[in-house]
Amino acid sequence: MSRFKVATNINIDLEFNIPSFHIRLLAWLIDCVIFILYFFLISKLMSSEFKNMNGEDSWGLFLILVLPVALYHVVMESTMNGQTIGKRLMHIKVINEKGGNATISQYIIRWLLRVSDFMLVLVLVMLVFFSNQMDKQALFLAVLAIVDIFCVALTQKSQRLGDMAAGTILINTKNKSDINETVFMEIEDSYIPRYPDVMKLSDRDMNMVKNIYNTVVKKDDYRLAARTADKIASVLNIEVKQDPQDFLETLLKDYNYISSK
16 A cells, blocks of 8 residues: 655645555445446336437436436535545545645546546446447447556556546545644633744644644654654744643644634
């Protein structure tokens, strides 16, 4: 499993695991099974209707029935935090190359360039509705789909064409550093901030600090806490007289208290 590093504004790298090819393939196959089941069900329910329609009406109905599959990835990823059903089951998700959640525009770009999936949809459509006319077309579409496979296998970040154009990447969510985790902490009204200069840091920086703090607490990683505390103290030009872990917690509390006022 390869790793992908994101440099933050305070010179601390966040590290993400890039899922293995077989994990991505299994996620893709799960989504494909959903497509196949959908088309199978539609073919059973609508076959008689297609036979009784003229050419224009049948094509209109056909396009409507294909829409759920055509829009599947962009809708699911936009509403499920970068995941489809297959991706969620295999614990992978789409993020941007800066380490945060992808934007709607990025989901749309990668969807528009989904060469392999789009070709698969067309092949399935031909199989279900035009099985006697699809030999050469299916071969051509299969060759085109290979483009994405080569991109995933050969690029440094295992990106498809759509990922390269959109600036997105697929990561493993089982062991991730997500800089968009919430920084919210409940702070009592009587709290007195200790480091008001924390407001010089951006929301993105504080999201990163929260993630590192959670990692430190979970893994009892004193060296990560000390390294992070030193970097932040240097950036803010402040003197720290606390334990590194306590310092990170204080920064988060200060940020929450001040930003809420």
